[in-house]
Amino acid sequence: MTVYFIGAGPGAADLITVRGLKLIERCPVCLYAGSLVPSEIVAAAPEGAVVKDTAPMHLSDIIADMAAAHERDEDVARVHSGDPSLYGAVAEQMRRLDDLDIPYEVVPGVPAFAGAAARLATELTLPEIAQTVIITRTSGKASSVPDSERLELLGASKATLAIHLSIRNLAYVEQALTPHYGADCPVVIIYRATWPDEEIIHTTLAEMRQRVREEKITRTALIFVGHVFGAKKFRDSRLYDAEFAHVLRNKGKKKKPQERAS
DSSP: OOEEEEEOBSSOGGGSOHHHHHHHHHOSEEEEOTTTSOHHHHTTSOTTOEEEEOTTOOHHHHHHHHHHHHHTTOOEEEEESBOTTTTOOOHHHHHHHHHHTOOEEEEOOOOHHHHHHHHHTOOSOBTTTBOOEEEEEOOOSSOOOOGGGOHHHHGGGOOEEEEESOGGGHHHHHHHHHHHHOTTOEEEEEESTTSTTOEEEEEETTTHHHHHHHHTOOSSEEEEESTTTTOOOOOOOGGGOTTOOBTTBOTTOOOOOOOOOO
16 A cells, blocks of 8 residues: 655646556545645546545544555555645655555656746746746745745845745745845746636736736735746857757767657
């Protein structure tokens, strides 16, 4: 018996991995975060499976269901949104499973920031503009952020920022980042990225609070900050430059395409 922590992706039902979907299709127990996991994904659970929305449940209740499945020797699909390694609240579940000697595995998923970037059709790293992406959040009711990870400090890097769980803290985001990025720095706010009711706001640090108030967005939104958004004047990567040689291509020479065996 194994508990599988499965990343369901950012929202669109067809962005779950093949591995994750196959596990849901065969596990007799499916515990899912109903507020963020599309119903179409858990609808793939086998006929007769126990399918539970864990949104109203306490941690002890969730672990009790896993322990009961362990007693019955039944695999569990524990389905979280995005990728389990990011703000997934899975570490405390794993710790309790370790105490109970219940085996588990993790199946990665498409993280929200990657799904959002895809919808924007943008690259988060551009030559000589930004080569680093910082995934972070601001302090909230559920948990605080260490002082060493405050936006005032992270912003000094001028990296592309993907700020989660912070749509209610925009005043702080603006105050902390404006000295580093400038008031006119591009900001993109994506509400429910890849979902049918997705909404995208292109704005700036100075104007984002007003735009969010106008659209009445209060939750489930990702905040991108950085000069890569909308950038047109950036140097081409040398990866495909004819004058740049690497192990798969000689300088100034075109490599013949490999022929496939019939």
